[in-house]
Amino acid sequence: MTRRPRQTVALTADLVILTIREGVLCVLVVERGNEPFAGRLALPGGFLRGEESLDETAARELAEETGLDAADLHLQQVGVYSAPDRDPRQRVVTCAYLAIAPNLPLPSAGSDARAAHWLPVDEVRRSGLAFDHDEILRDAVELARAELQFRTIATAFCADEFTIGELREVYEAVWGVELDKPNFHRKVTESAGFVEATGEKRPSPNGRPAALYRAGGAVTLSPPMMRPRS
Amino acid sequence: MTRRPRQTVALTADLVILTIREGVLCVLVVERGNEPFAGRLALPGGFLRGEESLDETAARELAEETGLDAADLHLQQVGVYSAPDRDPRQRVVTCAYLAIAPNLPLPSAGSDARAAHWLPVDEVRRSGLAFDHDEILRDAVELARAELQFRTIATAFCADEFTIGELREVYEAVWGVELDKPNFHRKVTESAGFVEATGEKRPSPNGRPAALYRAGGAVTLSPPMMRPRS
DNA sequence: TAAATAGTGTCTATAAGACAATATTGC
DNA sequence: GCAATATTGTCTTATAGACACTATTTA
Numbered sequence A, B: 001m002t003r004r005p006r007q008t009v010a011l012t013a014d015l016v017i018l019t020i021r022e023g024v025l026c027v028l029v030v031e032r033g034n035e036p037f038a039g040r041l042a043l044p045g046g047f048l049r050g051e052e053s054l055d056e057t058a059a060r061e062l063a064e065e066t067g068l069d070a071a072d073l074h075l076q077q078v079g080v081y082s083a084p085d086r087d088p089r090q091r092v093v094t095c096a097y098l099a100i101a102p103n104l105p106l107p108s109a110g111s112d113a114r115a116a117h118w119l120p121v122d123e124v125r126r127s128g129l130a131f132d133h134d135e136i137l138r139d140a141v142e143l144a145r146a147e148l149q150f151r152t153i154a155t156a157f158c159a160d161e162f163t164i165g166e167l168r169e170v171y172e173a174v175w176g177v178e179l180d181k182p183n184f185h186r187k188v189t190e191s192a193g194f195v196e197a198t199g200e201k202r203p204s205p206n207g208r209p210a211a212l213y214r215a216g217g218a219v220t221l222s223p224p225m226m227r228p229r230s
Numbered sequence C: 001t002a003a004a005t006a007g008t009g010t011c012t013a014t015a016a017g018a019c020a021a022t023a024t025t026g027c
Numbered sequence D: 001g002c003a004a005t006a007t008t009g010t011c012t013t014a015t016a017g018a019c020a021c022t023a024t025t026t027a
Helices: A056-067 A121-125 A133-150 A152-158 A163-173 A180-192 B054-066 B119-128 B133-150 B153-157 B164-175 B180-192
Strands: A009-023 A024-031 A045-047 A074-081 A093-100 A116-121 A195-202 A212-214 B009-023 B024-031 B045-047 B072-079 B092-100 B118-119 B195-202 B212-215
Touching: A009 A056, A009 A133, A009 A152, A009 A163, A024 A056, A024 A121, A045 A056, A056 A074, A056 A093, A074 B072, A093 A133, A093 A152, A116 A133, A121 A133, A133 A152, A133 A163, A133 B133, A152 A163, A163 A180, A163 A212, A180 A195, A180 B180, A195 B072, B009 B054, B009 B133, B009 B153, B009 B164, B024 B054, B024 B164, B045 B054, B045 B212, B054 B092, B072 B133, B092 B133, B092 B153, B118 B119, B119 B133, B119 B180, B133 B153, B133 B164, B153 B164, B164 B180, B164 B212, B180 B195
Parallel strands: A009 A093, B009 B092
Antiparallel strands: A009 A024, A009 A045, A009 B009, A024 A116, A074 A093, A195 A212, B009 B024, B009 B045, B024 B118, B072 B092, B195 B212
């Protein structure tokens, strides 16, 4: 049995933090200060530390970038990206995470020196990201799109209290479709555990005030919220 | 900016290879020869090599364990397991993969010296696996269960040509339920791109011969094959 | 013929989708 | 009142599920 030297590699957690701003799906990107790809946009991320798991790395980075506690947010693995040449300097394997955030007041610069921005996903797709982050972003958005069908994660895009109309805008922004308002309202309010009414109403400048809801206890949606066939 | 030494870790790909034998969902496990956990059962897996990605590591291990080409099989990431103490010897982070195989003639021992067995998943769950492989197995099976609803991967459990009854047995074994034969037949054959008839029939020792089908071109199932709420 | 498995028909309950109608606010 | 948004009602169509029934084989 020939024993070859066992390779060790550097590990990072990269974050695809999504939110919705003015009805547009946006992702948090940072400007790179150092080579390689200096000046280019990239996903936030950081190296694994000795005492933590990658999930903890992701949670720590999320807190540093957004100031939010990962316990409050939806945070899940997207996948591992391990092409040998994905980082030109050295071998780095990354685990990508999808985080879903409500509309934050600002991308608080945090303790990190890099400039962070919310940019529309479509725009980022056109301009491109450093490393293999285009691929990661694509996969993460596709995951979010799929999960909206079967899980209650849409509420993670909303503040603690939200209207059914706001929840509908989440689906419309992520899926890039228009949904029928009356049918959506019924489906959501009749789906057990998806949302629960607070009893309060939010006044509106234009029309009838909308009832406020909180996220319900359910994790999965059954029956699923089917995405209209293109 | 304090620069802490950047940790590097060993990376492995571990495989949850599922198949169905006599109507029972089975997983390929190996007996460990070395410490730690010598003599215990574990999932097959191996270390990342310098020139390859983790997906390639997984495909290589799969070929070594089953003799099958990963190109023919369903192989997908389950997730990353990176708890600092998951391997008592050293820091090892693993990426778990789910592979779905048709009923193979034998778990060909392959070039690897370890003894490989197909064991029922329920049995393995009771007896337990080395490391955190119980958790990995649980997650992989749960992933397979969920994917059966929305993707056409059930055909990966079948040989090139199969009957609708065999496909139904896949769902019944993985979900642990009984499905209505007439309704299943209709649903599968009417779902665009799920299966395509070969025109052949397979004689049966007992009753009417069943028509043979091949996997169709579709990847996703719409509408989904809903799992009965138990 | 009976036994066994494959496959079809049919009815009912539930959910999806279109869209009209009503409700509640600010102006 | 009108404009705007929220919510409810109603009808049509699609799908799910139960289950009776027919079809094709071996013994």
